[in-house]
Amino acid sequence: MVFGEKEVLKDINLQIMRGEIFALVGPSGSGKTTFLRLLNFFERPEKGNLEFNGMETSGIINIRRRMSLLFQTPAIFNKSVFENVAYGLKVRGIDKKTIEKKVSEALDIVGLSGLGNQKARTLSGGEAQRMAFARAIVYDPEILLLDEPTANLDPANVMKIEEIIKRIRKERETTILLATHNIPQVRRIADRVGILINGELIEVNTKNAIFKNPGDNRSEAFLKGEMIY
Amino acid sequence: MSSADFLVHGLIKAFELIFSLNPYILSITGVSIKVSGTATILAALTAIPLSFALAFLNFRGKQAVITLINTGMGLPPVFVGLFIFVMLVPAGPLGFADIIFTPSAMILAQYILVTPIITGISLSAIKAVPKSIIETVYTLGGSRKDAIIAALSEARFGIITAILAGLGRALSEVGAILIVGGNIAETGSIGGIGEGLSKTRTLTTAITSETSKGGDFSTPIALGIILITLNLSVNLLANYFQRRD
CATH class of the missing domain: 3.40.50.300 (P-loop containing nucleotide triphosphate hydrolases)
Structure with missing residues (x-):
């Protein structure tokens, strides 16, 4: 290289x-x-x-x-936490009900349950990285x-x-x-x-x-x- | 009459004209909004896809297009007016269209003036979207189409600001539409002021002709108040979207 x-x-x-x-x-x-x-x-x-x-x-x-790549500094879409985490599922054409279930599970794993409606860019550094983690694992790479x-x-x-x-x-x-x-x-x-x-x-x-x-x-x-x- | 009385009298009469919904004033405002609004919508429909093509595609002559747009952002309106006039007069290459001295000719002139402005500002907004956002789209399994949608979403407030900047420019422009529109109103007078209803007379062109008449300045003052109010509203909206970005 x-x-x-x-x-x-x-x-x-x-x-x-x-x-x-x-x-x-x-x-x-x-x-x-x-x-x-x-x-x-x-x-x-x-x-x-x-x-x-x-x-x-x-x-x-x-x-x-x-697969999924998590960057050192996560790039956060100017949307809610839910929409950020759901992104990988949406581009795969997954149905709404499954998206809601999987996003909820992923947020639970990273300890951000209940923050789905929050604007993602208002999260702290640690929360943002955990949200990016949820976004990276939500589609089971x-x-x-x-x-x-x-x-x-x-x-x-x-x-x-x-x-x-x-x-x-x-x-x-x-x-x-x-x-x-x-x-x-x-x-x-x-x-x-x-x-x-x-x-x-x-x-x-x-x-x-x-x-x-x-x-x-x-x-x-x-x-x-x-x-x- | 002292100079203060002269101004106060002009202002009071101007507000009377506005609040009495004088048909001459209203028709001028209507032509302004119709011409500038249509030109801005058409320009946005061209400029937004163009700015995305410039941001995402590599093609021959791309740099030349960008240079052309940057030049176009500062085009002198009278030059555009002259160019469109020469094209549209009966002896000109587009004379067959028979639209000189009509709102269509004015829309065309403002379209040419506003398209580079919306393209240039939109392109800056799209380029300001961090590369990491686009890479995140790809790593999460998105396609190039998804990346473009994400860039549009991230740059949305910048693009709205670009459209509003274009509208502001169109509303306040005078040189080009004066030449290709001819500042025409019907003959006669309405409510004791101006002439008949506006055909190609806009707020800006009417201010120039009404001011040059001299004497009573209440009509151009009324037109000026409406013009400033419209521009201020557009700018307040643009500020609102810039703050949300």
């Missing part, structure tokens, strides 16, 4: 397992966001391919509709791509978001790819971890293995917070 003359991602070969929480960690500017955007078809790789359930991805909208979902939040909201991530995986078996540089968060919720530094995926392993016995000096330095970048 090349932007201008800068190679942002280099020969990445990665398999994400169904139903796992995979944490993609690395310093700011390491290429985490670009990688998620690539998976969600906002960027195209110069070479290589993306496979979904073993199939080469073609027909972007059909594959894209089976098979894959949830999360780009630093707690980067701008206070500890209480960080805990709430982490609880939501764990709950969604448990109840819906959603595959979750979490891009973050928050190491304690990775310890708390990830199953497997990939370390991305300067666009290079230098190591992939289970959480326990990678924290106990990092296979690369750069991984060790980053995980211990000793990497200067």
